Amino acid sequence: MVNxxxxxxxxxxxxxxxxxxxxxxxxxxxxxxxxxxxxVITLIRxxxxxxGRFRFLNCLVGGCVTLIRGTPALLQLLVMAYVVxxxxxxxxxxxxxxxxxxxAAYVSEILRAGVNGINKGQYEAAITLGxxxxxxxxxxxxxxxxxxxxxxxxxxxxxxLKETALAGxxxxxxxxxxxxxxxxxxxxxxTPLVVAGALYLGVTxxxxxxxxxxxxxxxxxxxxRNQENVERAMxxxxxxx
Amino acid sequence: MVDVVLETRDLIKAFGSVxxxxxxxxxxxxxxxxxxxxPSGAGKxxxxxxxxxxxxxxxxxxxxxxESLLAPGVDKQQIRQQMGVVSQxxxxxxxxxxxxxxxxxxxxxxxxxxxxxxxxxxELLSTFxxxxxxxxxxxxxxxxxxxxxxxxxxxxMSPAVILFDEPTSALDYHLRNDVQKTIKDLHNRxxxxxxxxxxxxxxxxxATRILHMQEGKLV
Numbered sequence: 001m002v003n004x005x006x007x008x009x010x011x012x013x014x015x016x017x018x019x020x021x022x023x024x025x026x027x028x029x030x031x032x033x034x035x036x037x038x039x040v041i042t043l044i045r046x047x048x049x050x051x052g053r054f055r056f057l058n059c060l061v062g063g064c065v066t067l068i069r070g071t072p073a074l075l076q077l078l079v080m081a082y083v084v085x086x087x088x089x090x091x092x093x094x095x096x097x098x099x100x101x102x103x104a105a106y107v108s109e110i111l112r113a114g115v116n117g118i119n120k121g122q123y124e125a126a127i128t129l130g131x132x133x134x135x136x137x138x139x140x141x142x143x144x145x146x147x148x149x150x151x152x153x154x155x156x157x158x159x160x161l162k163e164t165a166l167a168g169x170x171x172x173x174x175x176x177x178x179x180x181x182x183x184x185x186x187x188x189x190x191t192p193l194v195v196a197g198a199l200y201l202g203v204t205x206x207x208x209x210x211x212x213x214x215x216x217x218x219x220x221x222x223x224x225r226n227q228e229n230v231e232r233a234m235x236x237x238x239x240x241x
Numbered sequence: 242m243v244d245v246v247l248e249t250r251d252l253i254k255a256f257g258s259v260x261x262x263x264x265x266x267x268x269x270x271x272x273x274x275x276x277x278x279x280p281s282g283a284g285k286x287x288x289x290x291x292x293x294x295x296x297x298x299x300x301x302x303x304x305x306x307x308e309s310l311l312a313p314g315v316d317k318q319q320i321r322q323q324m325g326v327v328s329q330x331x332x333x334x335x336x337x338x339x340x341x342x343x344x345x346x347x348x349x350x351x352x353x354x355x356x357x358x359x360x361x362x363x364e365l366l367s368t369f370x371x372x373x374x375x376x377x378x379x380x381x382x383x384x385x386x387x388x389x390x391x392x393x394x395x396x397x398m399s400p401a402v403i404l405f406d407e408p409t410s411a412l413d414y415h416l417r418n419d420v421q422k423t424i425k426d427l428h429n430r431x432x433x434x435x436x437x438x439x440x441x442x443x444x445x446x447x448a449t450r451i452l453h454m455q456e457g458k459l460v
Contacts, residue, residue, distance in 0.1 A: 118335075125332035128293050129346040129398060130322035139345060144336045226338045226376040233340075233359035234372075 005191050012182050012192075019178025020199050026095055026164040026174060031157065033100025038107035041065065042145070043137065045108070046115050050123050051133050061108075068105035074166050076102055081170050095167040103160050110152040114145035147215075154211055158204040175199055244270045246306060246402050246433050247292070253300035254287050261287045263457040264301065269402070269435060274428040276436045276444035279454035285437045286329075288454070289406045292435070293326050306401060322350055325395030325403035329410055331387045333379035339366070339390050340375040343397045351398065358397070365393040369423070385416035392423060402433040409440050421446050 009016075041061045048058035068076065080098040081091065088094050118141060126136035168177035179196035183189045247269045254262040261284045269275050279285050290296040292303065294310060294317050303310040310320055334342050343362035347353040353361075366372045369389040379387055388408065395403055405424065409417040417440075424447045427434055438444055444451045453460050 119330070119332065121328060121330050121332035122334055124295055125326070125328065126334070126346075128295070128321050128324070128326040128328075129394070130318050130350040131346060132318060135349055139349065140334050140336065147336065222338075223376065226340055229344075229355070229359045230340055230363065230372075230375040232356065233363040236356065236360045 008182075008186060008188060008191050009195065012186075015178050015182055016175070016195060016199065019173055019175040019196070020203070022092075022167075022172060022174040022177070023161060023164045023200075024203070026092065026099060026167055026172070027157070027161045029096035030099035030103055030160055030164070033097065034103035034107050034160070037100065037104035038111055041104065041108035042111040042115065045112055046137060046141065047133065049115070050120065050137075053133075065105045065108060068102055069109070073099070073102050073163055074169065077166055077169065091167070091170040091172045095164070095170060095172050099160060099163060099167075102163070103156060106156055106159075107153065110149050110156060111145055113152070114149040115141065117148055118144050150211065150215060154208055157207060161203060162200060245304075246271050247435070248304040249292075249301060250304065251301040252288070252291060252298055252303065254284075254291055254296060255299045261457050262291065262298070265454075265457075265459055267452065267459065269433060271433055272428075272431050274424070274434045274436070274447055274449045276438060276448035276451045277454055277459075278438055278441055278444050278451060280439060283454045284457040285439070285454055286406060289328075289404060289437045292404060293324060294321065318350075322346075322398055323401045325392075325398060325400035327388070327391045327395055327403065327405045327408060329407040331379075331384075331391040333387055333390055333394070335379055338376050338378055339371065339382070342379070342390060343394045346394070347397050362393070362397060365396055369393055383416070384412050385419050388412070388416070388420055389423060392427070396427075396432075400432075402435060403427065405434065405436045405438070407438055407440075408436060409438065409443050417443070 044054045044057050044061055047053045048055060077095065077098045081094045085094045085097065122140055122144075123136050126140045127133065131139070164174050165176035167174050168180065173181075175196045179192040182192040186192070245268050247267075249265050249267050252262055252265040253260065263284075265288060267275075267277075277285055277288065287296060291298045298311060301311075305320055305323070308320075309315065310317075333339075334345070337345060340359060340362055343365060344355065344358035347358040347361065348355055363372065363375065366375055369392065371386060371389055371393070374382060374386060374390075379390070382390065392403070408420050408424065412420060421443055424434060424436065424443075428447065428449070434447075436444065436448065
């Protein structure tokens with residue numbers, strides 16, 4: 001049994017790697033679209049909440065977010081493939097756009113929850129100091145929102161990675177699809193599916209660790225930068241008497 | 242009239258049918274320390290928010306250094322740079338260290354170099370005995386320390402006037418005395434201050450003039 005599993009893995013490792021590559025390609029492609037779009041949506045909604053601007057756009061994006069969150073991802077994928085993006089021949093592109101839009105709706109809600117968790121007084125304090133609304137959001141509000149949202153965003157990443165398995169319904173080669181193809185050609189279900197599961201788990205674990213390391217690094221760097229600024233300012237003071 | 246830094250003329254603020262400020266007239270001269278006292282619900286905080294343009298008054302006018310703040314086309318950002326604000330909850334920026342809290346506005350608004358802004362911030366922190374806290378974050382500070390950082394942040398913009406909203410409401414007896422001392426020091430340095438408070442002892446301890454507000458009117 002062990003030998004058989006080993007030989008199957010050895011013989012079809014390229015297939016797994018291709019599947020994993022496909023899943024990562026779909027995930028990171030969708031994530032790029034999702035994050036950019038979610039930031040725009042969040043900025044529109046936050047500006048509307050804090051300063052009353054963009055009322056129409058706020059209603060529009062609110063409606064889109066509700067629509068996306070209220071329908072299954074598979075249905076969205078099929079609608080995009082066979083209705084909206086019917087002229088796009090590359091199924092991977094259709095999948096990336098669909099997952100990107102779908103994820104943007106969830107990420108924007110995560111970021112909105114992050115904004116709601118921040119005391120509005122900080123925004124007002126920034127405004128009373130003379131900062132513009134955009135500057136207040138960029139330097140004060142959004143950095144806190146992003147930092148507070150990291151655990152939820154990590155969760156969204158892992159959800160998105162798993163969701164890419166739906167792309168198989170358009171014939172895109174992802175990890176699940178690779179396992180299914182191996183199952184069909186080897187008549188072995190257990191090993192390909194378990195290996196695919198382990199690879200999903202491994203990627204989620206590694207990305208989680210990397211993000212936590214990056215978080216710590218940013219924190220350490222900020223502390224060091226602060227310390228240097230204070231030391232430099234004190235040196236300047238002593239030089240100037 | 243030249244020495245008047247801030248003036249309100251028949252200032253009215255209503256939320257729907259509820260009139261919160263009902264014709265407030267006040268003149269604050271350079272170097273004065275004016276306290277506006279009154280019970281909860283008298284309209285003090287709404288008055289504070291109108292003065293800082295966080296709320297748009299329904300009627301009347303606010304004149305700051307001879308210029309109407311409610312005139313069309315007035316540059317609110319420009320005006321706000323000249324008004325230091327220390328609010329009830331201090332509202333320090335949680336993602337920034339003490340030093341960055343003080344330097345962000347001079348760098349981003351007054352376009353000072355980071356070195357110059359840091360040097361001035363260190364001087365302010367030294368004045369308020371907070372130099373050892375420069376690299377810490379707001380959540381690591383006590384209420385009194387946060388208050389002094391908020392004052393330093395306001396002073397870093399070299400404002401013409403500093404407005405305090407309930408500066409002692411969140412503080413214990415000892416910290417309250419510290420704040421009273423700090424406001425007195427500011428006044429002794431010739432800085433015009435307006436204090437909105439229900440703490441009559443604080444008002445009597447620091448103010449050169451005390452005004453009472455009741456039901457949206459100065460009485």
